[in-house]
Amino acid sequence: MKANIKSILEQELITTDERMKTLKQSDPFMDPDHVIDNAAVDTDVREQEAHMRIEAETEELNDRVLTINEALNRVEKGTYGSCKRCNTTIPDKRLELIPESLYCVACEEELKR
Ligand SMILES: [Zn+2]
Structure with missing residues (x-):
């Protein structure tokens, strides 16, 4: 599994990037007609909400790209699979589920607080 982790992560980067592009295209604020659009107030609110949702998800995806x-980087350095915080070995099961995991479950929980 560790042998192809690099390609798994690279594939994830591509997928995340594509998702971001799709998101951007679905943003009503990206619609060139939006500026001159004199739509009713409720349409405006709906577009605002859609825009906010897209912004939030884009931010999440950006974080994901960084991770x-x-x-x-850690694959390159040979430290991949060890928790960044406590240095414990991250279980393969977890890495299979979330290949970009930098922390073990315990530390991840700690950091969320
Ligand atoms: Zn840890």
């Missing part, structure tokens, strides 16, 4: 890049 994946860091994981790739």
Whole structure:
């Protein structure tokens, strides 16, 4: 599994990037007609909400890209699979589920607080 982790992570980067592009295209604020659009107020609110949702998800995806890049760095350095915080070996099961994991479950929980 560790042998192809680099390509798994690289594939994740591509998928994340594509998702971001799709998101951007679905942003009503990206619609060139939006500026001159004199739509009703409720349409405006709906577009605002859609825009906020897209912004939030884009931010999440951006974080993900950073994490994946860091994981790739750790593959290069040979530290991939060890928790960044406590240095414990991250279980393969977890890495299979979330290949870009930088922390073990315990530390991840700690950091979320
Ligand atoms: Zn840890």
